[in-house]
Amino acid sequence: MAEYDRMNDLELVNLIKSGNKRAFAQIYDRYFGVLYLHAYRQLRDKDEAKDLLQDLFSYLWSHRESLSPSSNFSHYLYMSVRNRVLNILAHKYVEDKFLLSLSHTGSRAEAVTDHRARERQLAVIIEQEIQLLPPKMREVFELSRKANLSHKEIAVRLGLSEQSVRSHVKGALRLLRSRLGLWVYLCMIAGAIAGAN
Structure with a gap:
């Protein structure tokens, strides 16, 4: 060399x-x-x-x-x-940058998945509480919130006065509010959380 x-x-x-x-x-x-x-x-x-x-x-x-x-x-x-x-x-x-974007996407996806899981759990809890309402009150409430019938339509279907229907709905909401808490009650009123389907 x-x-x-x-x-x-x-x-x-x-x-x-x-x-x-x-x-x-x-x-x-x-x-x-x-x-x-x-x-x-x-x-x-x-x-x-x-x-x-x-x-x-x-x-x-x-x-x-x-x-x-x-x-x-x-x-x-x-x-x-x-x-x-x-x-x-x-x-x-x-x-x-790619891994960071995956990480952020993953975090968003996990947040959405977590939110949906909690929403489903909450819907199940709400449904359980609805099932514990007195039978007639529960029937009126479900026709109002799930079937989206008006008080007049419910009254005709069940042979009740509109005032009676209104009283059942108010009573159901009052009971659910006391059992589930104000936040869940407000969500339910706003229609953000539906009952379990």
């Missing part, structure tokens, strides 16, 4: 182009250390820096025939490392 030590980069590159492995080993030994430090300073990851250099030298060997000999081969190597570092950093940036 002594004769290769004395060769300049241009001479070594010309030999590499013709498939000379010893010339390639000389370039590798000459530049690996400084290029590794250059990559590591940017990436702050030893394994990533080593992988980058291994990929670069593998690429150089597999594309040796298309190498353009230059008096400034070291500049070519530094620029190759720089470009690869930039590609890695750009990929990480895109990946981080």
